[in-house]
Amino acid sequence: MNHTEMELERPEEYVGxxxxxxxxxxxxxxxxxxxAFISHCKKFMPLHHNSDFELMTQEISDSLIEFTRGDVTMEQxxxxxxxxxxxxFLLxxxxxPVEEN
Structure with missing residues (x-):
């Protein structure tokens, strides 16, 4: 089967x-x-709330600021x-969460 004949099978929930x-x-x-991204992230960080993603990026940002060499400026x-x-913010x-009625 070549690439033009190949079709991607998608579960019904992914249609549309x-x-x-x-x-x-x-x-x-x-x-x-x-x-897949969420599944991989759950292996090394908590994902109890949406804000866990934002918290992780803020911690990385803080580490960059704290551990950046003295010759690197904030503008860089x-x-x-x-x-x-x-x-x-994106993450x-x-x-x-889907609210169940």
């Missing part, structure tokens, strides 16, 4: 996944990858710190 459009490019939200590591902050909002 969200599609994001960024600029002029459309992207499928890969829910399987999100699940600022992009990395801002990226970590954004990743923390915090990634999961929303």
């Amino acid at each position: 996944q969200a599609v994001l459009k960024i600029d002029d490019t459309r992207y499928t939200v890969n829910i399987e990858e999100v699940e 590591i600022r992009p990395q710190l801002l990226f970590l902050r954004e990743v923390g 915090k909002g990634l999961l929303t």
